[in-house]
Amino acid sequence: MINTNEILSKYGLRLTKSLGQNFLTDVNIIRKIVETAEVDKNDLVLEIGPGIGALTARLAEKAGKVIAVEIDRNLLAPLSETLAGYGNVQVIHADIMQTDLWELTSGWDGSLKVVSNLPYYITTPIIMSLLESGIPWALLVFMVQREVVNRMVAMPGTKDYSSLSVAVRYYAEPKLSFHVSRNCFIPKPDVDSAVVKLKKRSLSQPEDLSREFLFRVIRASFSQRRKTLLNSLGNQPWLEGGKERLKEVLTGMGLSENIRAEALSVEQFIHLADQLCKKKPL
Ligand code: SAM
Numbered sequence: 001m002i003n004t005n006e007i008l009s010k011y012g013l014r015l016t017k018s019l020g021q022n023f024l025t026d027v028n029i030i031r032k033i034v035e036t037a038e039v040d041k042n043d044l045v046l047e048i049g050p051g052i053g054a055l056t057a058r059l060a061e062k063a064g065k066v067i068a069v070e071i072d073r074n075l076l077a078p079l080s081e082t083l084a085g086y087g088n089v090q091v092i093h094a095d096i097m098q099t100d101l102w103e104l105t106s107g108w109d110g111s112l113k114v115v116s117n118l119p120y121y122i123t124t125p126i127i128m129s130l131l132e133s134g135i136p137w138a139l140l141v142f143m144v145q146r147e148v149v150n151r152m153v154a155m156p157g158t159k160d161y162s163s164l165s166v167a168v169r170y171y172a173e174p175k176l177s178f179h180v181s182r183n184c185f186i187p188k189p190d191v192d193s194a195v196v197k198l199k200k201r202s203l204s205q206p207e208d209l210s211r212e213f214l215f216r217v218i219r220a221s222f223s224q225r226r227k228t229l230l231n232s233l234g235n236q237p238w239l240e241g242g243k244e245r246l247k248e249v250l251t252g253m254g255l256s257e258n259i260r261a262e263a264l265s266v267e268q269f270i271h272l273a274d275q276l277c278k279k280k281p282l
Contacts, residue, residue, distance in 0.1 A: 001027045002082050004186050007052050011078050015187060019072055020119025023051045024143075026184035030058050033115065036177045036197055037141040039063045042110035048096045048126060049119050051075060053082035060086040064110055071095045096126060101133045111138040118144050120189065124164060127152075131171045140172070140198040149176055149194040161262045163222040167215070169266045172198035203266065206274040217273040221261035228258050239276065249275040 004025050008015070015021040024030055033055060039045060039062040050056040050068035052075060060066045066089045070079065076093055083089045092104070105112055114137055118126055123144045130140065144152075147160075153174045154160035168174050180193040205214070217233060224232045229250065234243035241248075247257055249272060255264075264272065 002054055007078050013074060020121045022185040022189045024054050024117055024184060025186050029180055029184050030055050033195055034058050034062055036195060037113050037115045037139060044108040044112050046105060046114045048116040050079060052078045057082055060089045069094050069096050069099060101135045105135050112136055113139045115141045118142050120145055123148050138200055143193050143195045145191045146194045149196045152196055156265050157263055163218050166218050166266050166269055170203060173201050174198050205270060209274045209277055213277050214273040218269055228260055230257060
């Protein structure tokens, strides 16, 4: 295990809060993350934000190949020191949000996993862009703030249920793996964390319904959480037939006119969006 403080002082590194730099120093947590991802030699692992490489090194021991994307140029020298003994790691200096994920991960015969202690300032955009990218991942394992895990695994009708919960369940089966104390990092973050595991799932979707329209409906439905669907989704200018049409569809689905977004499962959102995108017969 690398000595984080020693490396930071050797390279004169100051960690940048705005880049979400909280480095894992607990060897047991690192081991548990890699175990959770069930990494083996068949796997290509994409790691977002390797930092100084504590998790990367452990991933490299188990995986066939690791591609680690780090935005901070100052970390490249310490990273290459930590990873010197591993021939199966490719470090890429880039912003993950500006990276072509298909190009990055193509050409691997085995399975693709993404494992990351995500930078907290950009957790949801990274998760959404991975989910929406369509790259053929088999498993995602993320360490994120506890609140974000709660939202990811939330069930309909609960206070944490949000558009993120619906999006995650559209693509995956999420499961809280374990909690991580803030004492396991340097520097210590202001929040506690948890590890979440997302297994790929394929929901059947009606042919006429585009994913773009479905997610437009989901986002609009949650845009004003306290309002009913009729007053959030129903007021969108792009919704053909407006409130009246929405009322009809809700009734047809056996749902109350006063229902709120937080009561609908992903399957119900799919059905709702499918009905709303159909032209009504004259
Ligand atoms: N993996 C290391 C660990 O567990 O100790 C570091 C995790 S730290 C929470 C997040 C890392 O992501 C930092 O190294 C940070 O520089 C990097 N990072 C932040 N924004 C990024 C981005 N947009 N693209 C790639 N890396 C990013």
